Amino acid sequence: MATHLRSAGKKCTVIGGSGFLGQHMVEQLLKKGYTVNVFDIQKRFDNDRVQFFLGDLCDKEALLPALQGVSVAFHCASPAPSSDNRELFYKVNFMGTKAVVEACKEAGVQKLVLTSSASVVFEGTDIKNGSEDLPYAKKPIDYYTETKILQEKEVLSANDPGNNFFTTAIRPHGIFGPRDPQLVPILIQAAKSGKMKFIIGDGKNLVDFTYVENVVHGHILAAENLQKGSALCGKAFHITNDEPVPFWAFMSRILTGLNYDPPKYHIPYWLAYYLALFLSLVLWLLSPLVTIKPTFTPMRVALAGTFHYYSCERAKRDMGYKPVVSLDEAIDRTLQSYPHLRRAKA
Numbered sequence: 001m002a003t004h005l006r007s008a009g010k011k012c013t014v015i016g017g018s019g020f021l022g023q024h025m026v027e028q029l030l031k032k033g034y035t036v037n038v039f040d041i042q043k044r045f046d047n048d049r050v051q052f053f054l055g056d057l058c059d060k061e062a063l064l065p066a067l068q069g070v071s072v073a074f075h076c077a078s079p080a081p082s083s084d085n086r087e088l089f090y091k092v093n094f095m096g097t098k099a100v101v102e103a104c105k106e107a108g109v110q111k112l113v114l115t116s117s118a119s120v121v122f123e124g125t126d127i128k129n130g131s132e133d134l135p136y137a138k139k140p141i142d143y144y145t146e147t148k149i150l151q152e153k154e155v156l157s158a159n160d161p162g163n164n165f166f167t168t169a170i171r172p173h174g175i176f177g178p179r180d181p182q183l184v185p186i187l188i189q190a191a192k193s194g195k196m197k198f199i200i201g202d203g204k205n206l207v208d209f210t211y212v213e214n215v216v217h218g219h220i221l222a223a224e225n226l227q228k229g230s231a232l233c234g235k236a237f238h239i240t241n242d243e244p245v246p247f248w249a250f251m252s253r254i255l256t257g258l259n260y261d262p263p264k265y266h267i268p269y270w271l272a273y274y275l276a277l278f279l280s281l282v283l284w285l286l287s288p289l290v291t292i293k294p295t296f297t298p299m300r301v302a303l304a305g306t307f308h309y310y311s312c313e314r315a316k317r318d319m320g321y322k323p324v325v326s327l328d329e330a331i332d333r334t335l336q337s338y339p340h341l342r343r344a345k346a
């Protein structure tokens, strides 16, 4: 009996386990001795130690088999922000998360750890060392973030100690690392097409970039500390590298590390913002004729030109969080993992 309980305590399901963060979650959970199920809409890797369940998380019936006998569910599935599909974000992040909560309760899962985002409080203006007490953004920066807010509220309000069901949310910021399909590849694509010439603003704005293994560490600590009476129940926690850096210094380090020139000309923030806004308007007017997805958008200008870094004191205090990989080491490991994006030296 005792052995059965111990192994059930170490059985988990990673919803979104085929994604960038999800795959790193699976790797670390296996290393820590967990038995791991993956539920995802796609299978992107093979591992004999992992049981895969393919399906859409909006379908509660499809989720149930993946949650049988499991004590912890990690929910880190979401449509990619770049899909820019309002209906899909709403369907998966909001309605789908309701289905996840219902399925967890029905299957008798005790703990649900959601991957939320620190951006749920960001409105495009400076946030310096923001705590979890900041209010949700009234004007979120995009539809994706709008539905991350709905999703987080849904999960946190489902915390129900009376029925032995505990929930918490991790709010990472700027996740990067090996196999990330977004940050480094988008940046290098922009550099290849000559779009990385300008620093928006004075280049001093600090931002959090968080190495994927630190994000994973935060999730696992959350699961292990989430229990009756703990401070984690129904609460959200920032997980960062705890080393905010100037946005443009970080970008320049990635660019030079892959043999691309760093941006060197400055453009005032307001000018960049209004140019991006103007470009969006032009593309919107042209949209009945042609669909173009711009690299240069008002949202990206806001992300690149404002301060947005967060305090992770609450995670340190309540779950003993401390980053396990420093930013320097994280950048080196990340650069080494993208040999195919490295420019050959002339």
Ligand SMILES: NC(=O)C1=CN([C@@H]2O[C@H](COP(=O)(O)OP(=O)(O)OC[C@H]3O[C@@H](n4cnc5c(N)ncnc54)[C@H](OP(=O)(O)O)[C@@H]3O)[C@@H](O)[C@H]2O)C=CC1
Binding pocket: 015, 016, 017, 018, 019, 020, 021, 022, 039, 040, 041, 042, 055, 056, 057, 058, 075, 076, 077, 078, 079, 080, 092, 096, 115, 116, 117, 118, 148, 171, 172, 173, 174, 175, 176, 182
């Ligand atoms: N990357 C970042 O910088 C940050 C990410 N986050 C959050 O972290 C989480 C993980 O992000 P990340 O790993 O980058 O994202 P990925 O897109 O790499 O992974 C998400 C996974 O979920 C899958 N998925 C999407 N929709 C469904 C569905 N309806 N049913 C089942 N599976 C589905 C995706 O499949 P498919 O690829 O086919 O869509 C993908 O495999 C997300 O919740 C994201 O919002 C928060 C802050 C920052």
Ligand SMILES: CC(C)CCC[C@@H](C)[C@H]1CC[C@H]2C3=C(CC[C@]12C)[C@@]1(C)CCC(=O)[C@@H](C)[C@@H]1CC3
Binding pocket: 173, 174, 175, 182, 183, 186, 187, 190, 195, 207, 208, 209, 295, 296, 297, 300, 301, 303, 304
């Ligand atoms: C820290 C963030 C919350 C998470 C990072 C997400 C990144 C994928 C994007 C955030 C800012 C983006 C950005 C660009 C690329 C993608 C990001 C790094 C550009 C460098 C793309 C080229 C441009 O036109 C610049 C103005 C963009 C600056 C912002």
